Amino acid sequence: MAGRLEGKIALITGGGSGIGDAAAHLFATEGARVAVADLKQEDADRIASSVVAGGGDAIALSGDVSQRSDCERMVSETVDKLGGIDVLVNSAGVTPRYAPAEWDFEKKWDWVVSINLKGTMMMSYFAVEHMKGQGSGSIINLASIIGLVGYAEGLSDGFNPYPHTKGGVVQLTRDMGVALAKDGVRVNSLCPGFTYTALTKTLTDDSDAHARLVSLHPMGRLGQPVEIAQAALFLASDESSFITGANIPVDGGYTAQ
DSSP, X not given: OOOTTTTOEEEEETTTSHHHHHHHHHHHHTTOEEEEEESSHHHHHHHHHHXXXXXXXXXEEEOOTTSHHHHHHHHHHHHHHHSOOSXXXXXXXXXXXXXXXXXXXXXXXXHHIIIIIHHHHHHHHHHHHHHXXXXXXXXXEEOOGGGTSOOOTTSOOSOOHHHHHHHHHHHHHHHHHHHHGGGTEEEEEEEEOSBSSGGGHHHHTSHHHHHHHHHHSTTSSOXXXXXXXXXXXXXXXXXXTTOOSOEEXXXXXXXXX
């Protein structure tokens, strides 16, 4: 039986770890040819090699989504090497928790905005050029529950750029979804709850912080990357053909409270 993404070509940013890694492996098992893109070439190589070792078809790309030239190149390399682009997963993202300690609030803000929001926009911009030409495509943005609601008390001082960038991704998704519907390009976002990835490691490694995060989710646990990837698979497939401009929580009930 053919896979759910048989014959499709997918470019996944942030593919070297976490949700991007899980999506690359899952998409490949469902028949997609995958371009694994990451800031670090060695991480992209590692995941692409793992996909190939598992019987999938993958190439590795490196680039910085905050740089216009890198975004354009990664899309062009996907088209040139794999023959097109049907799916874009914008999984690359950062949190100010991992910014250099010496940076002030403004520099942290600019860094997070340049990757989470501007990077999502630019990767989409160049992918859409190709998708419009073929009259089809699916863009899947990684937003966050913190793009839909504010942080719980004590998790932000109100000037944390992460929720503001993810809120921007939510609105970008709506606007692109409406504008590109006539071109056959669907744009949706996933809004994960707290998930075990490199971005949350500093929180989940702290037993008290971890326990509090768990308590915030009605299901009584945090998410696993593959659970987010499964939702991305649905949005990448033709099963979601009548869905665009949607921001879908995958959050163990967090935002339903």
